[in-house]
Amino acid sequence: MDNFTFYAPTYFAFGKETENEAGKYVKRFGGSRVLIHYGGGSVIRSGLLDRVKRSLEAEQLAYVELGGVKPNPRSGLVYKGIDLCRKENIDFILAVGGGSAIDSAKAIAAGALYSGDFWDYYEGKAVEEALAIGTIITISAAGSEGSADSVVTKEEGMFKRATTGEALRPKFTIMNPSLTQTLPAYQTACGITDIIAHLYERYLTNTKEVEVTDRMIEALMLTMIHEGPKVMEDPDNYEARANIMWAGMMAHNNSCGVGRTQDWTSHDIEHELSALYDCAHGAGLAVVMPAVFSYNMKHNVMRFAQAAVRVWGCQMDFEQPEKTALAGIEALRQFLISIGMPKNFHELGAKKEDIEKLAHTACYGDVNTGTLGGFVTLNQKDVENIYRLMV
Amino acid sequence: MDNFTFYAPTYFAFGKETENEAGKYVKRFGGSRVLIHYGGGSVIRSGLLDRVKRSLEAEQLAYVELGGVKPNPRSGLVYKGIDLCRKENIDFILAVGGGSAIDSAKAIAAGALYSGDFWDYYEGKAVEEALAIGTIITISAAGSEGSADSVVTKEEGMFKRATTGEALRPKFTIMNPSLTQTLPAYQTACGITDIIAHLYERYLTNTKEVEVTDRMIEALMLTMIHEGPKVMEDPDNYEARANIMWAGMMAHNNSCGVGRTQDWTSHDIEHELSALYDCAHGAGLAVVMPAVFSYNMKHNVMRFAQAAVRVWGCQMDFEQPEKTALAGIEALRQFLISIGMPKNFHELGAKKEDIEKLAHTACYGDVNTGTLGGFVTLNQKDVENIYRLMV
Numbered sequence: 001m002d003n004f005t006f007y008a009p010t011y012f013a014f015g016k017e018t019e020n021e022a023g024k025y026v027k028r029f030g031g032s033r034v035l036i037h038y039g040g041g042s043v044i045r046s047g048l049l050d051r052v053k054r055s056l057e058a059e060q061l062a063y064v065e066l067g068g069v070k071p072n073p074r075s076g077l078v079y080k081g082i083d084l085c086r087k088e089n090i091d092f093i094l095a096v097g098g099g100s101a102i103d104s105a106k107a108i109a110a111g112a113l114y115s116g117d118f119w120d121y122y123e124g125k126a127v128e129e130a131l132a133i134g135t136i137i138t139i140s141a142a143g144s145e146g147s148a149d150s151v152v153t154k155e156e157g158m159f160k161r162a163t164t165g166e167a168l169r170p171k172f173t174i175m176n177p178s179l180t181q182t183l184p185a186y187q188t189a190c191g192i193t194d195i196i197a198h199l200y201e202r203y204l205t206n207t208k209e210v211e212v213t214d215r216m217i218e219a220l221m222l223t224m225i226h227e228g229p230k231v232m233e234d235p236d237n238y239e240a241r242a243n244i245m246w247a248g249m250m251a252h253n254n255s256c257g258v259g260r261t262q263d264w265t266s267h268d269i270e271h272e273l274s275a276l277y278d279c280a281h282g283a284g285l286a287v288v289m290p291a292v293f294s295y296n297m298k299h300n301v302m303r304f305a306q307a308a309v310r311v312w313g314c315q316m317d318f319e320q321p322e323k324t325a326l327a328g329i330e331a332l333r334q335f336l337i338s339i340g341m342p343k344n345f346h347e348l349g350a351k352k353e354d355i356e357k358l359a360h361t362a363c364y365g366d367v368n369t370g371t372l373g374g375f376v377t378l379n380q381k382d383v384e385n386i387y388r389l390m391v
Numbered sequence: 392m393d394n395f396t397f398y399a400p401t402y403f404a405f406g407k408e409t410e411n412e413a414g415k416y417v418k419r420f421g422g423s424r425v426l427i428h429y430g431g432g433s434v435i436r437s438g439l440l441d442r443v444k445r446s447l448e449a450e451q452l453a454y455v456e457l458g459g460v461k462p463n464p465r466s467g468l469v470y471k472g473i474d475l476c477r478k479e480n481i482d483f484i485l486a487v488g489g490g491s492a493i494d495s496a497k498a499i500a501a502g503a504l505y506s507g508d509f510w511d512y513y514e515g516k517a518v519e520e521a522l523a524i525g526t527i528i529t530i531s532a533a534g535s536e537g538s539a540d541s542v543v544t545k546e547e548g549m550f551k552r553a554t555t556g557e558a559l560r561p562k563f564t565i566m567n568p569s570l571t572q573t574l575p576a577y578q579t580a581c582g583i584t585d586i587i588a589h590l591y592e593r594y595l596t597n598t599k600e601v602e603v604t605d606r607m608i609e610a611l612m613l614t615m616i617h618e619g620p621k622v623m624e625d626p627d628n629y630e631a632r633a634n635i636m637w638a639g640m641m642a643h644n645n646s647c648g649v650g651r652t653q654d655w656t657s658h659d660i661e662h663e664l665s666a667l668y669d670c671a672h673g674a675g676l677a678v679v680m681p682a683v684f685s686y687n688m689k690h691n692v693m694r695f696a697q698a699a700v701r702v703w704g705c706q707m708d709f710e711q712p713e714k715t716a717l718a719g720i721e722a723l724r725q726f727l728i729s730i731g732m733p734k735n736f737h738e739l740g741a742k743k744e745d746i747e748k749l750a751h752t753a754c755y756g757d758v759n760t761g762t763l764g765g766f767v768t769l770n771q772k773d774v775e776n777i778y779r780l781m782v
Contacts (some may be wrong), residue, residue: 001568001633003406008399014650015394124642179392209630212638213616219610223603239600242392242650255641259405259633 001210001259007360010146010251011172012245018174019136022052022094023059029132029171029257031092034063035085037105038096039070040328043138046182052096052136061195064088069097072274072281073104075154078118081108085131095135096171099142099151099194099281100137106150106168109133123367127165136174138247139183141191143252144196145173153275159366162267175249177241185232189339190282192228192244196332197266197285198251203307204296204375209258214306216256221311222248225335230340263375266292269386272358272365286341287348289381291335293388294326296376299327345391352391359383392650399535402563405631405637409565410527413443413485420523420562422483425454426598427478428496429487430461434473434529437573443487443527455479460488463665463672464495466545469509471494471568472499476522481564484559486526488532490585493526497541497559502522505697511547513573513742514758518556522712527565529561530574530583531636532673534589534643536564544666550757551666553731566640568632576623579747580730581673583619587612587723588657588676589642594698595687596765598651614638616726623730647650654766660777662748665758668740678739681724682780685717688769692716743782750774 011029013017013021026280034056036049043049044067046110056063058189085108095105109130111118120131121127133332135145144150153160180188181362203217223243269292270284297304305321308314308328317323333343343347363380364372378386417425427440434440435458441481447454457472460587464694471487475481476499486496500521502509512518526536535541539560545549571579594608614634624660641647660683661675688695696712699705708714724734733739736746754761754771762768 001406001630001637003409004403006403006405007401010395012395012400014397015392015751017392049402082643210612210633211617211632215610215614215617216607216641219606220603223606225607226602243601243603246392247647248606249647250603258637 002207002261004258006255006258007116007166007253008112008146008169010170012104012146012175012190012249014175016178018176019048019179020055021056022174023061024136024137025172025174025194026056026061026092026134027059027090028380029134031086031132031134032061033090033092034061035071035088035090035093035108036063036065036096037108038065038067038101039098040067042182043367047136048136048179049096052094053259059350063365064090069104072153072160072278073100073107075119075152076096076150077109079219080106083119086110089152090131092132092134095133095364096138098137098139100168101248102116102137102142102144105133105153106130106144106154116203121163121165122152122154122165125251127163127167128163130167133168133170134172134174135170135246136179137186138179139191140180140241140248141194143195143248145170146249146253151271157366158272158275161366161386173249175245177238180241180245181236181238183235185235187280188231188235188339188341191248192224192339193282193286193341194246194334195248196224197289200289200293201263201265201267204259204263204303205260207376210260210278213256213258213260216309218307219258220247220251225311228339261374262371265373265375265378267298267303269362269370273348273350276358277355279348279350283342283348285330286336287344287390290329291386293329293332294389295382295386297325297329299376304328315364323345332384334373349391355384355387357388392562392597393652396644397651398557399537399560399646401561401725403537403566403640404563405566407567408774409567410439410442410570411446413525413527413565414624416563416565417447417452417483417485417525418450418563420483422523422525423452423454424479424481424483425671426472426479426481426484426499427454427456427487428460428484429492430564431458437570437620437762439527439529440487443485446507455481459494460492460574462491462564463544463551463669464491465496466510466543469495469498469543470501471500473509475749476503481522483523483525486524486560487529487629489528489530490535493528493533493535493561494541494543496524496526497535498522498543501559502557507626512554512556513519513543513545513552518554521556521558524559525563525565526559526561527570528636528745529570530582531632531639532585534586536561536566537640537644542644542662548757549666549695551662552631553589554696564640565656566636568629568636571636572627572629574626576626578671579622580732581671582639583615583730584673584677584727586635586639586642586731587615587663588680590647591680591684592654592656593648593651595654595694597766598653604647604649604651609643609667609701611638611647616702619730627633652765654764655767656764656766658688660753660774663753664739664741667745669741669751670741675735677727678735681720683778684720684723685780686773686777688713688716689721697718741781745754746775746778750780
């Protein structure tokens with residue numbers, strides 16, 4: 001196990017009606033002038049935004065609003081948020097929504113205290129400080145509610161890039177599984193896929209003898225396989241929603257990823273798809289993962305066989321372990337199809353003729369250096385081959 | 392899943408030589424005048440205490456020492472520590488050792504800021520504030536390094552009681568698996584047993600549909616079964632020590648125990664044994680757990696069958712699930728014997744003739760109210776029956 005540090009000081013309030021305590025938590029964590037940051041429609045329609053406002057008012061907290069966050073959140077709104085924070089002397093950002101609202105809030109929180117362009121943080125500059133952030137999540141997916149990470153797309157060039165920094169961890173996160181019951185089935189499935197991807201990206205390690213984190217990752221994958229189909233069948237299944245919500249946070253707060261190399265190839269390759277076609281991140285991952293895993297399988301057949309046996313319930317083929325490894329990848333593919341995810345470029349709305357461009361941007365776009373991957377180092381040719389497996 | 396809150400803001404520094412950063416972390420978390428609190432022999436002999444002092448000196452931090460913590464830490468030393476903190480204006484307590492040193496440090500930390508008797512906190516008074524605490528652990532066992540809990544024995548009456556409070560969570564914990572390599576085999580095995588007990592106490596729930604925490608608990612149990620025998624065979628196996636150390640913390644920081652009722656029967660019944668005979672807590676648990684589980688099994692056969700199949704690799708008997716449930720308990724018993732733990736009263740040094748007294752103290756001693764148990768409610772007669780199963 002590699003040396004590591006782990007620090008996850010987010011306060012989680014989990015369960016029914018917890019959103020009504022938003023004001024109490026903003027106050028506890030030092031906020032007085034709040035920016036409520038959200039997407040749009042459903043947060044307003046469901047009455048959630050009103051409940052949150054009433055909760056802030058009950059604590060005599062001043063607030064302004066900035067809605068309009070889009071999936072794959074954009075730099076344009078981040079600049080607008082930064083200006084607003086400065087103009088209104090905001091000291092606390094409350095994100096209400098999914099990973100996009102949270103990641104956009106994190107970018108604003110860091111940018112508001114920085115004299116330069118916030119995009120510097122997404123090109124490698126370390127985030128040293130940020131305004132305090134709280135979140136109320138409405139979808140189980142990104143895990144951003146318990147993580148130090150943020151992903152934003154720069155409109156100029158459509159670069160989708162990530163940053164990380166301890167200052168970006170939310171002070172508190174409110175998790176009411178009921179709030180996810182009104183999600184369209186497709187979005188629920190995208191969230192399930194994203195969580196599974198966060199687990200695979202940590203599972204695909206080159207570090208040896210990391211049984212504890214292997215087992216924890218497998219536990220969370222098994223949870224997703226067990227609970228995912230339940231919510232697809234019955235969107236009102238609170239218990240299944242609750243299990244998925246806690247699993248989604250645990251999958252990405254990194255307690256199961258410490259002390260081991262991680263991969264993030266599927267995310268890097270997917271980001272080009274959602275940046276170019278504006279598809280849902282989870283849907284992109286559903287198409288990308290089986291392709292990446294099939295391509296990389298030979299690098300460590302036993303690791304894929306382990307997932308196949310322990311997670312997907314495959315029988316171990318002791319004479320030909322690669323058959324078991326492949327069976328596990330196929331089981332993942334079939335699972336994703338069963339919950340309604342796309343299986344190829346066509347279903348995703350991606351185009352074969354863009355492959356060279358996609359692979360080039362993934363490897364050389366922006367600050368990239370020609371290769372990607374923490375499990376297997378891939379060059380542009382490899383990435384092109386992987387995209388071709390998705391056609 | 393029940394509503395819950397979860398907050399675990401401890402900073403973990405994990406890996407080789409991390410103890411040399413103790414001073415840096417004390418400073419980062421606001422300490423200036425430090426009480427170093429520890430047991431005795433090995434911490435001094437191994438040179439660990441000297442390295443810690445040098446690390447504090449490198450940061451110009453003043454310190455005083457209080458050694459002499461015994462296993463099953465006593466109230467007498469706590470009072471001494473409280474006096475010392477007041478006299479020396481201590482603002483940070485650094486515990487170096489196992490659960491006993493940490494739990495004693497937590498009692499001192501709370502008592503130093505309280506005008507009454509610190510024991511009030513162990514009789515039900517809520518802990519509201521405490522001096523800041525940091526820990527350097529030398530055994531994987533108690534999980535106190537990442538928890539809000541403390542267990543102390545009051546010498547007058549030999550009551551062993553627990554308290555919990557968010558102020559008791561360590562600000563930082565240094566985890567260097569190498570530091571556990573010099574432990575006697577018996578202590579290593581006691582630690583493994585304690586970790587397994589923390590997992591079972593959370594597993595035995597009456598809350599339905601808590602797949603995510605079930606799976607996480609099972610993952611950590613599987614880790615202990617996989618890695619435990621490795622360190623028993625080769626005490627210098629760093630990787631196995633590392634896996635056990637992270638599992639031990641995760642087993643007790645409560646991320647796998649949220650939103651569900653828990654049990655703690657085995658702990659309550661064991662505490663009377665270690666209070667009366669001063670046996671090692673882990674050794675007591677090894678004798679107690681199989682007895683408690685056999686006694687309580689009929690309350691929920693399927694829960695024990697689930698553990699048997701998923702954790703212990705037993706075949707499910709679909710016609711007679713109780714056979715599977717029993718096989719799982721027997722597998723646990725054999726595992727504990729295989730790592731050198733005692734299996735009955737005699738091997739533990741406990742006496743049959745004390746059973747009535749033990750059961751009476753467990754049920755009525757101090758502030759107890761006549762029954763115990765979060766899974767099955769047990770009265771004094773039940774507890775006597777359980778002790779008899781251990782003879």
